[in-house]
Amino acid sequence: MKLRMAPSSYVWLLLGGLYFFIPLLATFLFSLDSNTTGKCCTLSSYGWVIHNPDFWHTLKTSLLLALETIAVSLVIFVPTIYWVHLKVPRLRPVLAFMALVPFVVPPIVLVVGLLSVYKGSPSWFYAQPWGFLVAAYVILAFPYMFFSLDAGFRAIDVHTLTEASQSLGASWSRTLLTVILPNIRAAALAGSFLALAIVMGEFTIASLAQFHTFPIFLQYVNESQAYPAAALTLMSFGITWAAMLSLLFVGRKRGQRAAFVTGAR
């Protein structure tokens, strides 16, 4: 059936589009103005960003933090959620509730609490973003990881796949790595991209814990350099969009997978 839209729909669509695009366009036009003369049109702001070593440094830091957060989250949450689905399904609502806590507790409260909890811990953990920040980010990523993975585990018959694998001689670790993980791949990727997006945009905790991450750099430029700030905003927007598009792509593949899992029944 061909989808027909009422003419008024186009108007609303256009208004919606404008709502999103006008600020972007304005930012883009603003970013083309020269940082020195304030006149249009130059790409010097973009050049300023690209040639700023802090941009690359903080971007790298944030990306590495995101990767570490994703790795730690997957290592902790995949086996946990697998075990809960397999052995103690009655704990699933408890986990789901715990996963909502990071939404409820404001980051400012979280960071104050974490700083005091970890006070006195070794400096390689407390003074390094790879330790302290990742610990905090894993907590922030927990809801996204949990709900993505949970949906992934629900879409497969965890019990039967596990038992089939074991009856063929596979150990627990082999079952998890070669049978379960490939079949929740899309869910794990979805959770990972959401975690990436969070880490790339997290400001409060990094700022209060005094770590120099990409959002901190963004904020610094915003305060000191008006035109490059606009360029940087657009560039970070592009990075976020790239992550989002990846998510959309993975989500589509996941829909196909769900279809073939149910189609097999």
Add this chain to the structure above:
Amino acid sequence: MAYLELQDLHRDFGTVKALDGVEVKLEQGEFLSLLGPSGCGKTTALRLVAGFDRPDKGAIVVDGRDLTHVPPNKRDMGMVFQAYSLFPNLTAAQNVEFGLKIRGRNRVERAKRVEELLELVGLGHAGDRYPHQLSGGMQQRVALARALAIEPRVLLLDEPLSALDAKVRVQLREEIRRIQLELGITTLYVTHDQEEALSVSDHVAVMYGGKIEQMGSPGEMYSAPATPFVAEFIGTMNRLEGTVADGGVRYGETLLRIDAALGRRSGERVLVLVRPETVEVGTANGSSPDGNVLRGEVITQTFLGPVTRLKIVGTGVDLIADVPTQKALSLPVGTKVAATVPADGARLLELRDERLPEIAEEPAPAGR
């Protein structure tokens, strides 16, 4: 010593006794079906053998080795599940290869074995298809090939056909039996479908309430049920409640001369078990045979193909009889008939004060 022994298996789930002293002895290469209604403990027994669950008491011994506390991945049991259990991310051939990889077989050996097994189950052409590209019947064939690939000590089949169409079911069960005979593999088959169990097994064990009610060859189970439950569960059976009297059984107004009643204590309450196909039916005004005649009226006729099932109800009489369809034409609904119970074809069971279980139709299976 038998090849597979289940020794006094007990398993409780809370207050429910899922298994209550199950004993099985099976020789190598034999095919045993565990048959029973939902909740009778048949799947629990199979899962204990597979190692997915542990018994509260008792032992599982295979080929002289006690496997009771061996984890499932060390037991070498091939299992085919009720729900489709192929790994969705692997092709049919890769699924079959899975267990061989774990056993560290080399690539050449694996490829050869996978090919052999896929041929064996008639899917030599479908090795590179993914599970979602296979029909339900084909998926279960691959699952069978996968289970057989590891050359298991015992093949365990947990209602593998229950999700399939009737026609595929019949076809596949015959193939399972063919392959089982060809490979001579000891097989434990769980089903709630008596026709399935009777048609493919060397032995059938009917389970109820966590116990084995009776175990025997399919022929024995059909012709000589040992308990009212087995009689009820296997095939269709008339159950006539009566009392032993004068060397026969008094059923309502009629004294049935039944061989099995000879030597029984007078006054004993018994259940007379008569298969519908052994009941002779004639018109009431026809020549009356000597004795064992129950009179009534045909209430319904059910066409079953070669035979037609008649329900006959009279004063104190309620029974069913299967007559050749041709003959049933002369006995339309409403006809007064005389039904003769054969003296030698009926079995007697002592009627204890126990309620016979209701045998409900199993719901359509759908994973777990």
